Amino acid sequence: MTNDAPAPAMPKLADFLCFAVYSANLAYGRAYKPILDALGVTYTQWIAIVALWEEDGLTVGALGERLFLESNTLTPILKKLEVLGYVVRRRDPADERQVIVTLTPAGRALREMGAQRTLVQASGLTPDDFRRLQRDVTRLRDNLIQSVGHAAADPEPA
Amino acid sequence: MTNDAPAPAMPKLADFLCFAVYSANLAYGRAYKPILDALGVTYTQWIAIVALWEEDGLTVGALGERLFLESNTLTPILKKLEVLGYVVRRRDPADERQVIVTLTPAGRALREMGAQRTLVQASGLTPDDFRRLQRDVTRLRDNLIQSVGHAAADPEPA
DNA sequence: CCTTAATAGATCGTACACGATGCAATCGTA
DNA sequence: TACGATTGCATCGTGTACGATCTATTAAGG
Numbered sequence: 201m202t203n204d205a206p207a208p209a210m211p212k213l214a215d216f217l218c219f220a221v222y223s224a225n226l227a228y229g230r231a232y233k234p235i236l237d238a239l240g241v242t243y244t245q246w247i248a249i250v251a252l253w254e255e256d257g258l259t260v261g262a263l264g265e266r267l268f269l270e271s272n273t274l275t276p277i278l279k280k281l282e283v284l285g286y287v288v289r290r291r292d293p294a295d296e297r298q299v300i301v302t303l304t305p306a307g308r309a310l311r312e313m314g315a316q317r318t319l320v321q322a323s324g325l326t327p328d329d330f331r332r333l334q335r336d337v338t339r340l341r342d343n344l345i346q347s348v349g350h351a352a353a354d355p356e357p358a
Numbered sequence: 359m360t361n362d363a364p365a366p367a368m369p370k371l372a373d374f375l376c377f378a379v380y381s382a383n384l385a386y387g388r389a390y391k392p393i394l395d396a397l398g399v400t401y402t403q404w405i406a407i408v409a410l411w412e413e414d415g416l417t418v419g420a421l422g423e424r425l426f427l428e429s430n431t432l433t434p435i436l437k438k439l440e441v442l443g444y445v446v447r448r449r450d451p452a453d454e455r456q457v458i459v460t461l462t463p464a465g466r467a468l469r470e471m472g473a474q475r476t477l478v479q480a481s482g483l484t485p486d487d488f489r490r491l492q493r494d495v496t497r498l499r500d501n502l503i504q505s506v507g508h509a510a511a512d513p514e515p516a
Numbered sequence: 517c518c519t520t521a522a523t524a525g526a527t528c529g530t531a532c533a534c535g536a537t538g539c540a541a542t543c544g545t546a
Numbered sequence: 547t548a549c550g551a552t553t554g555c556a557t558c559g560t561g562t563a564c565g566a567t568c569t570a571t572t573a574a575g576g
Binding site: 242243244245269270272273276277280295296297298 | 560561562563564565566570571572
């Protein structure tokens with residue numbers, strides 16, 4: 201034993217909020233897998249369809265803002281969804297740099313099929329706790345993003 | 359407009375707890391990036407070191423239980439950490455199937471360096487809220503995992 | 517009008533996650 | 547003690563994330 205006093209204030213893995221979020225995300229991925237397999241899409245493909253149902257005809261960039269993803273991640277996913285027949289990608293005639301993504305009828309039908317199956321039950325939370333946790337985690341996300349933005353905007357934080 | 363009554367009870371993306379967790383995880387990844395870049399490791403490599411600091415000499419499987427990862431994900435990460443000089447991997451002489459992972463002094467030193475930098479501030483939460491959210495997200499994760507385990511154990515759920 | 521800068525997507529390389537599979541070591545049981 | 551089953555780790559293929567870079571298009575300035 202080279203160190204018999206391993207520093208008193210070293211937090212454990214179970215105390216990390218980032219690890220709770222990380223591992224909860226992994227758990228969600230596994231819980232969603234059977235549902236999404238039945239629909240024939242992946243998780244990221246699915247949330248893209250959900251976002252487009254909510255607001256159709258978005259550009260790749262605008263969709264990325266809603267999903268917190270960049271074009272380098274979205275482009276291959278949207279191309280796959282196009283091959284599957286769930287979306288259409290076309291250049292905006294008014295600005296050929298932009299690509300407008302639209303749900304097909306098949307894409308809308310898929311969204312409606314998926315709405316039948318939820319995981320509220322698997323979360324083991326009451327509806328009130330569910331909503332509260334949803335709100336708190338969302339706020340955490342927004343705080344983190346804001347702090348990253350600040351760091352980027354401020355070249356000399358300390 | 360082909361559909362002027364788009365189903366009343368269709369939840370929005372912002373109402374999904376899974377999406378809150380998913381996007382919070384992305385946000386954490388970006389917030390952690392500068393810190394981990396300074397340490398020269400990735401997030402998954404980092405939590406592996408944290409787990410080994412907490413309990414050293416774990417097998418790949420036991421480490422995977424703590425991190426919620428399988429050997430197919432862990433093996434390449436641990437090999438990289440070995441190349442970097444932070445861990446040692448050796449077969450257990452008592453059971454040659456198992457590989458025991460041990461932190462090197464350099465690995466322990468890295469853990470101590472990383473402990474200086476935290477993101478509690480970036481979360482924008484009071485210490486109490488931080489702990490409460492950490493506990494709630496952890497419970498959500500465990501509930502999800504249990505529900506997946508049930509589904510796997512029960513061949514005919516419905 | 518022409519050149520330069522900015523913008524929006526797309527492409528490429530790296531690193532996870534994870535299902536499926538392979539393989540060596542061990543266990544269980546006759 | 548054979549030998550089939552199980553276990554533990556590793557390998558492979560697919561699909562995200564994301565930094566860096568490229569290209570085409572538009573905007574801005576002289």
